[in-house]
Amino acid sequence: QKEVEQNSGPLSVPEGAIASLNCTYSDRGSQSFFWYRQYSGKSPELIMSIYSNGDKEDGRFTAQLNKASQYVSLLIRDSQPSDSATYLCAVNFSGTYKYIFGTGTRLKVLA
């Protein structure tokens, strides 16, 4: 059973549109959630972290967390071709120092 699930995509959106990326997780006690961006051939880099239910905004990025539904999402507003990358959801499972990643969603922003 997968512990962190993401749709692998690719998700294609036109430039300027909103891209919506979703992630579900199996551990109801999880407290910390992260979104990483990974360009092809590069290492992952942190975009957002979220710890409380609700929305957290940082520039064009908004992370949304719903612990009751075990669901975390990332919205990218005004998508740019430079946002084309794989987006990885990571969850810190409760009572551990393990950070488990989903398989990632590949995003393509079409100019």
Place this chain on the structure above:
Amino acid sequence: NAGVTQTPKFRILKIGQSMTLQCTQDMNHNYMYWYRQDPGMGLKLIYYSVGAGITDKGEVPNGYNVSRSTTEDFPLRLELAAPSQTSVYFCASSYTIYSGANVLTFGAGSRLTVL
């Protein structure tokens, strides 16, 4: 500010050979991790460490060993290389924002091919 440094960047091994992937961080982070990433897939946790002398298994530890004798270094050992270990390996270290909330900083990766 070097961050997390991995060596080598590329390596080709023959089946049955052994090797060590090196990972060093200069940020005085307590937590260190090894992940592998197969093509088109996410990251799978191999081993992690919460401090010098303390290591624990992740999701896919079979075929690997680690040690953590210093805060800075966290080498990953492959004893008998197998084609299934062909992958890109990422080392990461982290600091604690608060209990249970660590932000991972990744190295550039080591691409290993086993033939």
